[in-house]
Amino acid sequence: MTDSGTGETSKPRRRRRSREETEADLLAAARTLLARDGVLAGVNLREIATEAGVNHGQIYQYYGTRQALLRAAAADLVERQAGDRDDHWGQPFTERRLAMFRHRLDEPELVKLEALLALDGDDDFSPLPRLAQTLQSLERDKTDGSLPSDADGVAAHVMTSAAQMGYAIFREAYARDTGIPLEELDARAAQAFTLMLAGLAAPPPQETPDA
DSSP states (O other): OBOTTTOOBOOOOOOOOOHHHHHHHHHHHHHHHHHHHOGGGOOOHHHHHHHHTSOHHHHHHHHSSHHHHHHHHHHHHHHHHHGGGGGGGGSOHHHHHHHHHHHHHHOHHHHHHHHHHHHTTOTTOOSSTTHHHHHHHHHHHHHHTSSOTTOOHHHHHHHHHHHHHHHHHHHHHHHHHHTOOHHHHHHHHHHHHHHHHHHHHSOOOOOOOOO
16 A cells, blocks of 8 residues: 555554553563573663563553563563473472472573562562462471471471572582583582482481480
8 A cells, every 4th residue: 555645655554552462572572681681681671672562661651660570570481380380289399399499490590580689679579489389288298298297398498499599590600610510510419409308308306215
């Protein structure tokens, strides 16, 4: 189609996206740039808008701050991945935590993003998503013997999460300093983590009466 009198071909008008579609495009663009550049390179909001094909001002309209957008991107990625891991909730404590350890190794950029949000003092960031479901699983662990009945399940969850996160963040530096190939170090770290879990899952030693 041409504009009358000019001979120029007019561009077809783009369908206006809904707010939900625009937000989804912004989150997808943030994930793309994080995967491409890494979280430590910084995330430029204008670059995200360009990647998503939306007006720069819409980021502030929908999210308010860069921090809020990054938090939303992290939460969106966690939720997308959670759907693929829903069957792990029925696993015993040790198997469940090992599965999360492997997942952390597969998603190092997400782990770094979560760490940066925490270090930035973001009060709205949650390092323990789906906590209610986790607490239910921990109670079941104590009932079925996967954890001792008197175990502090919350502390066990927090400390094993901290171990997973810490190793995922520093693993490449650990491999460089120790001279151990990364794949080998991951395997050895997984074995050590398994022993840590076994210690948490073991019943407390029985006190023997004095002879």
